[in-house]
Amino acid sequence: MKKTCIIIDDASILRLRLRNILSLEYDVVAEGETGVDAVSLYAKFKPDFITLDITMAEMNGKEALKQIIEKYPEAKVVMVTAVGTPKNVLDCIGIGAVEFINKPFEENTVLTKIREVFAA
Amino acid sequence: MRQAIVNPFVSAAITTFAKDFGVKLERKSIKKKDAPIPTLPVSVSIGMTGKLRGSVIFSMSESMATSVAKALMPDAPMEEVRKFTPSAVGEMANVICGMVTVELAEVLPCDITPPTIISGALALNFLHAETICVVLQCEFGELEMNLAVVE
Numbered sequence: 001m002k003k004t005c006i007i008i009d010d011a012s013i014l015r016l017r018l019r020n021i022l023s024l025e026y027d028v029v030a031e032g033e034t035g036v037d038a039v040s041l042y043a044k045f046k047p048d049f050i051t052l053d054i055t056m057a058e059m060n061g062k063e064a065l066k067q068i069i070e071k072y073p074e075a076k077v078v079m080v081t082a083v084g085t086p087k088n089v090l091d092c093i094g095i096g097a098v099e100f101i102n103k104p105f106e107e108n109t110v111l112t113k114i115r116e117v118f119a120a
Numbered sequence: 121m122r123q124a125i126v127n128p129f130v131s132a133a134i135t136t137f138a139k140d141f142g143v144k145l146e147r148k149s150i151k152k153k154d155a156p157i158p159t160l161p162v163s164v165s166i167g168m169t170g171k172l173r174g175s176v177i178f179s180m181s182e183s184m185a186t187s188v189a190k191a192l193m194p195d196a197p198m199e200e201v202r203k204f205t206p207s208a209v210g211e212m213a214n215v216i217c218g219m220v221t222v223e224l225a226e227v228l229p230c231d232i233t234p235p236t237i238i239s240g241a242l243a244l245n246f247l248h249a250e251t252i253c254v255v256l257q258c259e260f261g262e263l264e265m266n267l268a269v270v271e
Contacts, residue, residue, distance in 0.1 A: 010234055011214065013192055013207040055214065057234050082218025083232060085225040102222075103215050104140040 002027040003048035003118070008038040008064070009080065010056040014103075018051060018080065021107045022114075035059025039067045042075065049076040049117060052097075054083050062091060069096035076117055080105070121252050121267065125172065125228075126150070129265055132219035133256055136212060137263075141191035145258040153251040156266035163238040164213040168221075170230030174249065174269035177238070178213045184261035185209050191260075210235035216265075228271060 005026045007018045010033045019028050026048075030041045035052075036059050042050055050068070054061035061079060068075050077097045081088070084102040092100060098120075099113050130147060137145035158179030165177045180188075189201045189208035196204075217232045224230060249268040256263045 011207045011211040013189065013204045014211055016204065017192065055218070055232055055234055082215040083221050084218070085222050085229070087225065087229065103211075103218065104136060106139075 004029045004045065006030045006032070006038070006041050006045060006047045006050040008032045008035070008041070008051065008056075008061070009053040010034065011053075014053070014080075018110070021110050022051075025111060026114075035061060035064030035067075038064040042068050042072065046072070049078055049098075049114065051078045051080045051101075054079060054081040054088060054092075062088075062095065065092060065095050065097055078114060078117065080110075121250065121269070122271075125224075125269065125271070126252055126254065126267060128220045128223040129176070129216065129267055130254055130256070132216045132223065133263065133265065135219065136215050137258055140212070140215065141188060141260070143191070143258045143260060145256045145263065148255045148257045148262065150252065150254045153253050153266065155248050156251045156253075156268040158238070158264060158266060160262070160264055162209060164209050165236045165238055166213050166217045167233035168217065168230050168269055169233070171228040172224060172230040172269050172271060175266075176213070176217055176269065177266040178209070178216075179264045179266070180209070181261045184263065187260035188212055206237045210237055 003026050007015050009015050015031050029045050032041050052061045078099040079092045079097045080101045082103040089100050098117050134145045137143050156177045160179035162185040163179040185205050189205040213235045251266050251268040254265045
């Protein structure tokens with residue numbers, strides 16, 4: 001059975017691109033466009049992993065990451081963002097993100113990094 | 121505005137177009153303006169906060185905006201491409217400005233706001249702010265970057 005995932009990004013075209021890529025190996029069970037969506041969809045579906053943008057309205061990705069990890073410490077959260085500053089990477093890994101993918105990304109990079117999450 | 125601030129925006133735009141859209145973007149002109157008023161019909165604004173703050177407003181023709189979206193979804197029918205075009209230009213701006221925050225992280229740590237797509241830009245009022253307007257071009261058309269940011 002395929003592992004399940006949720007995609008969170010405020011850009012619909014990014015969600016579409018990620019869905020096209022992730023669907024090759026995973027079952028995309030839900031999508032959302034805010035940090036609030038991330039927290040509620042994670043609680044509802046409890047997927048094997050969730051991809052999370054950082055710069056979003058309502059609740060940013062770092063806050064959503066914090067709330068998900070507080071409630072589900074075993075959650076596998078993969079940050080996918082254009083704002084891959086050293087501070088953001090360290091902050092997110094410190095909170096509990098398992099991987100960090102910078103935009104713009106290529107299909108192979110996304111799949112390889114997520115395979116590594118489950119190989120670890 | 122220092123050249124060291126302008127250059128990261130130009131190189132981020134060139135990298136994004138090469139990597140995400142597969143086209144070569146080149147610098148055409150650069151000039152000073154009194155406000156970041158876009159001159160082309162499709163615009164997207166990103167706010168910058170932190171040690172580099174202000175606004176960056178990108179603008180382009182409708183055909184270029186469609187080409188940007190088409191490059192991201194080459195197999196999709198045009199109706200679908202048009203539906204995703206606002207999101208595509210917003211994401212383009214997000215990626216360019218995001219790359220700038222990474223480039224400047226050590227010297228001018230800053231953050232960006234989510235992109236805002238501007239329709240009917242000429243009807244809006246823009247704050248007076250010294251602006252560097254960089255025009256870049258590629259096979260899709262011209263991309264105007266209005267940089268109204270201060271350290």
